[in-house]
Amino acid sequence: MTEPTRPVIELLIAAPRGFxxxxxxxxxxxxxxxxxxxxxxxxxxxxxxxxxxxxxxxAKGAVFVEELDQVPDGxxxxxxAHGVPKSVPAAASQRGLEYLDATCPLVSKVHRxxxxxxxxxxxxxxxxxxxxxxxxxxxxQVPEGQMTLIETVEDVATLTPxxxxxxxxxxxxxxxxxxxRAIVEAxxxxxxxIVAPKADDICYATSNRxxxxxxxxxxxxxxxxxxxxxxxxxxxxxxxxxxEGIRARLIQRAAELDFAWLDGVGTLGLTAGxxxxxxxxxxxxxRIAERYDVTEREVxxxxxxxxxxxxxxxxxx
Numbered sequence: 340m341t342e343p344t345r346p347v348i349e350l351l352i353a354a355p356r357g358f359x360x361x362x363x364x365x366x367x368x369x370x371x372x373x374x375x376x377x378x379x380x381x382x383x384x385x386x387x388x389x390x391x392x393x394x395x396x397x398a399k400g401a402v403f404v405e406e407l408d409q410v411p412d413g414x415x416x417x418x419x420a421h422g423v424p425k426s427v428p429a430a431a432s433q434r435g436l437e438y439l440d441a442t443c444p445l446v447s448k449v450h451r452x453x454x455x456x457x458x459x460x461x462x463x464x465x466x467x468x469x470x471x472x473x474x475x476x477x478x479x480q481v482p483e484g485q486m487t488l489i490e491t492v493e494d495v496a497t498l499t500p501x502x503x504x505x506x507x508x509x510x511x512x513x514x515x516x517x518x519x520r521a522i523v524e525a526x527x528x529x530x531x532x533i534v535a536p537k538a539d540d541i542c543y544a545t546s547n548r549x550x551x552x553x554x555x556x557x558x559x560x561x562x563x564x565x566x567x568x569x570x571x572x573x574x575x576x577x578x579x580x581x582x583e584g585i586r587a588r589l590i591q592r593a594a595e596l597d598f599a600w601l602d603g604v605g606t607l608g609l610t611a612g613x614x615x616x617x618x619x620x621x622x623x624x625x626r627i628a629e630r631y632d633v634t635e636r637e638v639x640x641x642x643x644x645x646x647x648x649x650x651x652x653x654x655x656x
Contacts, residue, residue: 348601348631350624351559353551353610354639357617359462359544361443362387364647369656371653372415373400381410383427384419384472386441388570389614390591407431409413415439421472422446424479444647445512445542446473450480456507459479461534462500464489466522467511469644471571473510495525507569511643513571513613515578516549543645545572546611549579551640552610556583559608561600564589565619566612573612580608592619593626603630 341636363387372380378400385393385403401417407430409417415437418427422442431438442450448573454461463486467474480484489495489508500506508526519541527533540638556562562580566573566589573589580587585608590596603608607627611620627633 345630345632348604348627348633349606349626350633350635351555351606351608352620352635352637353548353555353608354637354645355544355551355552355641356609357565357611357613357615357620359542359613360643360645360647361420361445361542361544362475362614364649365441365443366392367649368439368653369396369401369417370399371649372439374413375653380543381414381416381418382419383407383423384421385418386417387614388573388602389612389616390567391619392614392616404622407434407436410436411438417441419472420446420475422450423641424476426479439650439653442476443512443542446476449477449509449512449536449540451538452509453480453486457485459624461505461507462487462502463532464498464500464506464508464526464533465510466490466508466514466519466526468514468571471511473513473571477509477511489522489526492522492525493593495522495529498529500530503530504532506530506532507536509536510540512540513545513575514541515575516541516546517579517582534648544643545575547641547643548572548576548610548613551638552576552579552608553583554640555608555638556580556585558602559585559606561585561598562587563606563623564610564611564612565591565615565623567591567614570612573615576610576612579627590623596623596626598630600628605641 377401381402417439420443465486466489564576577587577589
């Protein structure tokens with residue numbers, strides 16, 4: 340008796356995908372801090388938004404806490420890649436805690452821009468998502484009341500700034516490129532004298548991953564995005580695919596894949612958010628191969644070569 344023929348599926352795998360330079364640096368900082376100081380090393384908030392990464396670091400000796408007062412005296416603490424308000428390192432210093440700042444350098448760039456703009460007397464309109472750690476960290480760089488959050492084009496219409504001719508705008512680094520463009524255009528139309536950042540605040544990795552999804556979406560019947568539901572850049576990838584007219588699902592691990600989703604799918608797109616390691620991509624491919632004859636094709640839009648320096652004291656840890 341012959342074996343039943345297995346269904347065939349083509350995987351179009353987007354590139355770039357997965358880890359960005361900021362995430363890679365943040366994870367290295369935790370790992371090197373554990374090597375240098377020994378376990379435990381405390382980390383305020385998830386170092387990056389990915390459960391697999393967090394669990395892997397926890398197994399090596401990292402302890403994740405939500406607030407600084409949960410960190411005992413005499414142990415090092417790492418601040419997450421999303422950035423923290425100025426009050427956090429100030430409180431750590433006051434307690435004599437040794438801390439390492441794993442804030443992505445591209446987020447730190449936005450922090451410095453915010454400081455300079457406020458110092459020059461401008462009020463900042465900040466495009467971002469309420470409650471996201473990056474937004475909280477950026478607002479915490481300047482005195483209260485010096486920034487206003489904008490989440491939608493509709494928000495722009497309701498703004499009533501005290502001095503409409505003395506504004507500037509900045510954005511979260513992990514937003515939808517298309518959504519942000521629309522919000523910025525509406526903001527500039529309403530406040531023509533507003534000061535724009537010298538360069539786009541949305542980071543290269545977010546832009547590249549969204550462009551890669553767009554590049555393959557029209558050739559796919561469905562898209563899988565590997566990433567966490569609290570990962571802004573991963574959720575944006577799902578939205579990008581859906582706007583291109585295809586179904587998309589966000590999964591954290593291969594075990595979350597429902598094979599019913601693949602009924603009628605001949606070509607499946609696959610990508611991963613900036614906090615998701617490549618091992619999870621391979622895990623998903625292997626899971627699909629349990630039921631399908633898989634052909635893989637990587638579609639590379641651009642090659643990322645950016646790397647960020649580690650903090651002083653860790654380079655030779």
